[in-house]
Amino acid sequence: MTKIESRKKVxxxxxxxxxxxxxxxxxxxxxxxxTDDKSIMASYHAxxxxxxxxxxxxxxxxxxxxxxxxxxxxxYVMEKGEDLPENIIKSYEKYYxxxxxxxxxxxxxxxxSFFRFLNx
Numbered sequence: 841m842t843k844i845e846s847r848k849k850v851x852x853x854x855x856x857x858x859x860x861x862x863x864x865x866x867x868x869x870x871x872x873x874x875t876d877d878k879s880i881m882a883s884y885h886a887x888x889x890x891x892x893x894x895x896x897x898x899x900x901x902x903x904x905x906x907x908x909x910x911x912x913x914x915x916y917v918m919e920k921g922e923d924l925p926e927n928i929i930k931s932y933e934k935y936y937x938x939x940x941x942x943x944x945x946x947x948x949x950x951x952x953s954f955f956r957f958l959n960x
Contacts, residue, residue: 844921846872850883851919857887858911864891878933879924883914885932 841849849872856862864887871884890911897904917924 841872843877846877846880847918847921850880851915851917854883854887854911854915854918857890858908858915864888878929879918879922882924882929882932883918886911886914886928 849870853862853867853870857864857867867887868884872880875881890907893903893907897907914924914928923929
């Protein structure tokens with residue numbers, strides 16, 4: 841898969857999550873394993889944070905709208921095959937050296953990457 845195709849796939853996954861057509865876990869399992877593309881890694885981490893903030897999203901309508909707009913923006917940029925803005929990439933790089941994108945599409949791969957994410 842080319843870099844542009846991978847980014848378009850990520851855009852589609854982001855949009856499906858945003859519209860409630862796909863659960864975040866399923867989207868994360870479907871991510872292309874292009875771990876050297878900083879825009880894909882940042883998008884991956886954005887979805888992890890989106891999922892982590894689920895309770896806050898339910899309680900705070902304004903926060904939910906802002907987060908939904910953010911995911912939609914990421915989707916729009918990735919759909920065009922462009923790099924995400926450097927400030928977005930850097931905001932995630934300071935916490936993670938790379939994305940914990942599962943390289944096997946089963947539960948084992950998801951759990952392994954999840955535990956790496958938690959540093960266990």
